[in-house]
Amino acid sequence: MFRAILVTQWKWTRTTALLATVAAFSIPVASLQSARDADTPLEFISRMQAWGIGYALLAAGVGLLVALAAWGHDHQGRHVYALSLPVSRQRYALLRYGAGATYLVPAIIAVLIGSLVVIATGAIPQGLHAFPIALTLRFGLAALVAYSVFFAIGAGTTRTAAAVLALIAVVLFAQFVISASGVQFDLLRYVADGLFGTGGVLSVFSGRWMLVDV
Amino acid sequence: MTLAIETNALEYSIGRDFRVAGLDMHVPTGSVYGFLGPNGAGKTTTIRLLLGLLRPAGGRIMVLGSPMPEQYKSVLARTGYVPERPHVYPSLTVAEALMLHRAFHPTWDDVWAEELRRQFTLAPDRRVGALSKGESGKLLMLLALAQRPELLVLDEPTDGLDPVVRRDILASVLQYVTDRQATVLISSHLVHELERICDWVGLMDAGRLIAELPMQEFKSGLKRLRVVAAPDSLAGVPFTVLARERNPGSVEQWLVRGWAPGMHEYITSVGASVREVIDLDLEEGFVEMLRSSRDRVR
Numbered sequence: 001m002f003r004a005i006l007v008t009q010w011k012w013t014r015t016t017a018l019l020a021t022v023a024a025f026s027i028p029v030a031s032l033q034s035a036r037d038a039d040t041p042l043e044f045i046s047r048m049q050a051w052g053i054g055y056a057l058l059a060a061g062v063g064l065l066v067a068l069a070a071w072g073h074d075h076q077g078r079h080v081y082a083l084s085l086p087v088s089r090q091r092y093a094l095l096r097y098g099a100g101a102t103y104l105v106p107a108i109i110a111v112l113i114g115s116l117v118v119i120a121t122g123a124i125p126q127g128l129h130a131f132p133i134a135l136t137l138r139f140g141l142a143a144l145v146a147y148s149v150f151f152a153i154g155a156g157t158t159r160t161a162a163a164v165l166a167l168i169a170v171v172l173f174a175q176f177v178i179s180a181s182g183v184q185f186d187l188l189r190y191v192a193d194g195l196f197g198t199g200g201v202l203s204v205f206s207g208r209w210m211l212v213d214v
Numbered sequence: 215m216t217l218a219i220e221t222n223a224l225e226y227s228i229g230r231d232f233r234v235a236g237l238d239m240h241v242p243t244g245s246v247y248g249f250l251g252p253n254g255a256g257k258t259t260t261i262r263l264l265l266g267l268l269r270p271a272g273g274r275i276m277v278l279g280s281p282m283p284e285q286y287k288s289v290l291a292r293t294g295y296v297p298e299r300p301h302v303y304p305s306l307t308v309a310e311a312l313m314l315h316r317a318f319h320p321t322w323d324d325v326w327a328e329e330l331r332r333q334f335t336l337a338p339d340r341r342v343g344a345l346s347k348g349e350s351g352k353l354l355m356l357l358a359l360a361q362r363p364e365l366l367v368l369d370e371p372t373d374g375l376d377p378v379v380r381r382d383i384l385a386s387v388l389q390y391v392t393d394r395q396a397t398v399l400i401s402s403h404l405v406h407e408l409e410r411i412c413d414w415v416g417l418m419d420a421g422r423l424i425a426e427l428p429m430q431e432f433k434s435g436l437k438r439l440r441v442v443a444a445p446d447s448l449a450g451v452p453f454t455v456l457a458r459e460r461n462p463g464s465v466e467q468w469l470v471r472g473w474a475p476g477m478h479e480y481i482t483s484v485g486a487s488v489r490e491v492i493d494l495d496l497e498e499g500f501v502e503m504l505r506s507s508r509d510r511v512r
Contacts, residue, residue, distance in 0.1 A: 001317045001318060003317070004313055004314045004316075004317035004318075005314075005317075007310065007313070007314075008303065008306060008310060008314050011305055011306065011310075012305065073303045073304075073305065076304075077301045077302075077303065080267065080297050080299075080301040081301040081302060081303065083266075083267045084265060084267065084290060084295045084297070084301070085290065085318045086286075086287050086288070086289075086290035086291035086318060086319065087287065087318055088287055
């Protein structure tokens, strides 16, 4: 059953998975290329760090696109095919989730291989350390978190999506009202801290994404 | 008589405009049940309720002896479903669609699936989205049949198809029923199509089941009577008068249900006489029953 879902989902995900894999391999290599002629270790770190946002964006992007591909065809057919299968709805969702998550793996492995290639060139200045496993795990976790969030939203009905959008609108409107009334309270920062700060659902995306550090 | 499908006081509503109201439906096991009704009558909604694709607001549904939607997994494993619109993912090839469907149906028959694929001339490498309407209909029928179901639920399976494809599809259904003694629920607004294959018929209109009876009874008891010197009052008539075209002093036309030859005596006993008894075909009967049902509602 899982194999059949995996095969069909490959048709809808392969372009995303292949492009993400190439990008995931390229980011560590490109970051090294930009830092190779740095004069000092500090400048080397600084140039490498400039590419750090690339990992976070790639993880979010691949998570979003793989999640969209997982549900897109079911949405088009108004879920009639899926609902007429003799399998529990929870199990069907898990099969789809598992198949999509599987297609995140090539990009995650590509980050690891790209990082190992960077280390193998011997271009990292003495005194600095490479963290290929930590970076790969972080990228993998971020991609999985992004995928899970978008998968959950995608699994819902139009009403669910509308509820999520309405919630965002309410927060923005509340911030507008707070600002207009002259109260010194930054609601958006509060929400952002809750999501991206320590312990937040999306905290894996914040902070430094470094392959090389002191 | 055991029932493959039974509903009691089934309720469902879509917004304010449409609702299935108090639906009592009985599909005998082993029958080919024609589910007739005009477009928008609620046939597709009812079918989706029966298969657990929608959740009823009230009432009870039993399919193959199991309550729905509670037991939808075991019921769907024993049910082949052809929906109103093609539901198979259009980006898959025919072979991939078969592979996917097979993975979810433990009773799938590979040999027969291949036989049907050849019979329906479906190339395995064709994309589902590129199939013609007729080919798409054949593919859906193939998927439903090759899982060897006890119950086939076909929602307008031949709508918009050419006569040759229609014949192919209906022939494959009849062949299956003959071989397996399966139950078939087939919805359609193409009345003539069902007349040849169904042994039970249910008529639906505006979310209500207005009649449910054996096809033979439906066809034989429906007559158009040309009555001379008809009485004003129809009290005590031993049949149902669906419609009456009043024409005092001349020949009246009555559309009746439940007519039997011995009922001439009633007509003469009230001082009238029957000049002619005309058989109605299913479509005429269908139209008249709808008309009289709507008149009663008004």
